[in-house]
Amino acid sequence: MTKGNINKLLIANRGEIAVRIIRAARDLGIATVQVHSDADTDSRAVQMADEAVNIGPPQAAKSYLDVSAILKAAAETGADAVHPGYGFLAENADFADAVEAAGLVFVGPSGDTIRLMGDKAAARAEAKKAGVPTVPGSDGVIDDMDVAADLAAQIGFPVMIKAAAGGGGRGIRIARDTAEFRSLAPQASSEASAAFGDGGIYIEKVIERARHIEVQVLGDGKNVVHFFDRECSLQRRRQKVWEEAPSAALSDEVRDELCRSAVALATAVNYRGAGTIEYLYDDKSGDFYFIEMNTRIQVEHPVSEMICGTDLVAQMIAIAGGAALQSTQDQIRRSGHAIEVRLNAEDPANNFMPFPGVVGELLTPDGPGVRFDHMLYPGYAIPPFYDSLLGKLIVWADDREAALRRLKRALGELRIEGLPTTAPLFEALLESDDLRCNEVHTRWLETWLEENPELIAQQGGKAL
Amino acid sequence: MATHEIKSPIPGTFYRKPSPDQPPFKEVGDTVSKGDTVGIVEVMKTFHEIKADAGGTISGFPIGDNEPVMAGQPIVELD
Numbered sequence: 316m317t318k319g320n321i322n323k324l325l326i327a328n329r330g331e332i333a334v335r336i337i338r339a340a341r342d343l344g345i346a347t348v349q350v351h352s353d354a355d356t357d358s359r360a361v362q363m364a365d366e367a368v369n370i371g372p373p374q375a376a377k378s379y380l381d382v383s384a385i386l387k388a389a390a391e392t393g394a395d396a397v398h399p400g401y402g403f404l405a406e407n408a409d410f411a412d413a414v415e416a417a418g419l420v421f422v423g424p425s426g427d428t429i430r431l432m433g434d435k436a437a438a439r440a441e442a443k444k445a446g447v448p449t450v451p452g453s454d455g456v457i458d459d460m461d462v463a464a465d466l467a468a469q470i471g472f473p474v475m476i477k478a479a480a481g482g483g484g485r486g487i488r489i490a491r492d493t494a495e496f497r498s499l500a501p502q503a504s505s506e507a508s509a510a511f512g513d514g515g516i517y518i519e520k521v522i523e524r525a526r527h528i529e530v531q532v533l534g535d536g537k538n539v540v541h542f543f544d545r546e547c548s549l550q551r552r553r554q555k556v557w558e559e560a561p562s563a564a565l566s567d568e569v570r571d572e573l574c575r576s577a578v579a580l581a582t583a584v585n586y587r588g589a590g591t592i593e594y595l596y597d598d599k600s601g602d603f604y605f606i607e608m609n610t611r612i613q614v615e616h617p618v619s620e621m622i623c624g625t626d627l628v629a630q631m632i633a634i635a636g637g638a639a640l641q642s643t644q645d646q647i648r649r650s651g652h653a654i655e656v657r658l659n660a661e662d663p664a665n666n667f668m669p670f671p672g673v674v675g676e677l678l679t680p681d682g683p684g685v686r687f688d689h690m691l692y693p694g695y696a697i698p699p700f701y702d703s704l705l706g707k708l709i710v711w712a713d714d715r716e717a718a719l720r721r722l723k724r725a726l727g728e729l730r731i732e733g734l735p736t737t738a739p740l741f742e743a744l745l746e747s748d749d750l751r752c753n754e755v756h757t758r759w760l761e762t763w764l765e766e767n768p769e770l771i772a773q774q775g776g777k778a779l
Numbered sequence: 780m781a782t783h784e785i786k787s788p789i790p791g792t793f794y795r796k797p798s799p800d801q802p803p804f805k806e807v808g809d810t811v812s813k814g815d816t817v818g819i820v821e822v823m824k825t826f827h828e829i830k831a832d833a834g835g836t837i838s839g840f841p842i843g844d845n846e847p848v849m850a851g852q853p854i855v856e857l858d
Binding site for chain 1: 789790791792822823824825845847
């Protein structure tokens with residue numbers, strides 16, 4: 316793979332993804348600059364990078380989100396490209412524009428593409444135009460309650476009433492029939508008006524017991540290829556905790572249709588870089604619906620790398636440096652099954668309370684088909700200021716059953732002392748028949764946690 | 780001289796207000812009762828209310844709003 320025109324890459328992120336990006340850059344022969352806050356001076360990414368620049372205090376708003384501090388660091392070190400990772404500024408269109416305006420390469424799509432796909436209504440319209448199925452609902456905002464109630468009945472209950480100006484689950488109500496809709500919709504509208512200064516609402520069909528399935532794409536601005544699908548149905552508070560590739564729930568026909576729809580959408584927007592198209596999948600009907608597109612590398616990208624034998628982070632850097640896609644679609648093959656679990660600094664036995672402690676003894680799993688992307692070392696004090704992700708344990712095997720066995724083996728080898736992690740959750744989950752048979756949906760994990768508190772407590776006691 | 784210090788049980792970022800556009804929970808000179816919320820500490824993107832573990836009159840806030848705090852560090856001084 317070529318490194319293109321990039322000689323020195325600045326990593327505008329932290330944690331395990333910063334480590335991952337440094338590795339990809341080094342594999343390409345590109346020098347690295349790691350920007351960091353006061354709280355991350357001792358981080359593994361800072362230790363690994365060729366250069367490090369302190370860009371401010373611990374609070375993200377004063378460091379990792381400070382665009383001028385990041386651009387200043389790039390200018391001072393002579394970096395010619397910026398990788399935003401995920402979170403922080405990764406999907407900030409103005410940041411992408413500012414990086415390019417400073418004469419640097421942004422490792423990702425154009426600011427305009429980020430802006431387009433970040434606007435829910437515009438992204439939905441774009442998906443429809445590309446022939447991608449969207450969740451049945453209103454086309455944009457509705458003000459007239461009678462029109463809204465008629466449409467809700469047409470779509471079929473239950474429906475979700477969402478505030479147009481809301482986000483992150485705020486301002487959402489679920490109506491199960493017309494009477495409920497007529498009482499909830501005006502409430503939702505006046506609440507949205509008070510909270511966001513915009514009373515606009517829209518409605519969407521509720522897909523019950525749906526799976527979360529997504530497609531990894533990579534584009535060079537002209538052509539787009541996919542790296543098959545991932546299933547991320549295991550979520551807690553809308554956060555993914557366990558991801559697999561490929562989804563064991565899809566038939567070959569549905570998989571083919573799903574992946575082709577993702578490529579169609581990404582092609583329609585001349586997508587450049589790594590991206591993910593997210594869908595809800597209804598087992599019963601076999602229907603899938605576009606939810607949104609993430610215009611960045613995702614936490615769970617390694618499961619796709621494992622089944623396709625590729626390095627997506629290196630490829631997105633190469634594309635940013637001017638390279639064309641290195642493979643055509645028919646050269647991209649998948650084999651076997653991969654599972655990733657997210658190791659967070661949280662105590663599963665105490666309602667997943669975050670626990671930013673000091674890492675004691677550390678034994679990492681190894682051997683065939685095991686990969687551990689993390690930011691840990693013995694004695695490392697986990698800063699409390701950022702998210703709780705410590706690392707991701709990824710396993711690959713010939714099939715799902717073997718991957719589950721390998722995950723059990725790898726978790727058995729893993730030992731992180733000094734702080735509780737979510738590892739006991741996964742050891743308990745491996746005993747679940749539903750999970751072994753892949754009988755899951757996006758609400759399954761929360762229900763299972765409520766029903767099996769003792770399993771986590773036992774596993775937690777064993778691990779500590 | 781403070782007679783009691785309310786300490787943060789967890790490390791993170793200390794906030795004196797329930798949200799950026801609202802007034803602080805408490806000001807210097809306010810009286811607090813045991814159990815009153817005196818601030819919020821954000822740890823790893825989750826928010827935890829800090830309750831007074833004793834009553835008294837607030838004489839100071841050793842940590843400013845939106846500033847880093849360590850576990851066990853005093854956040855409110857009472858007289």
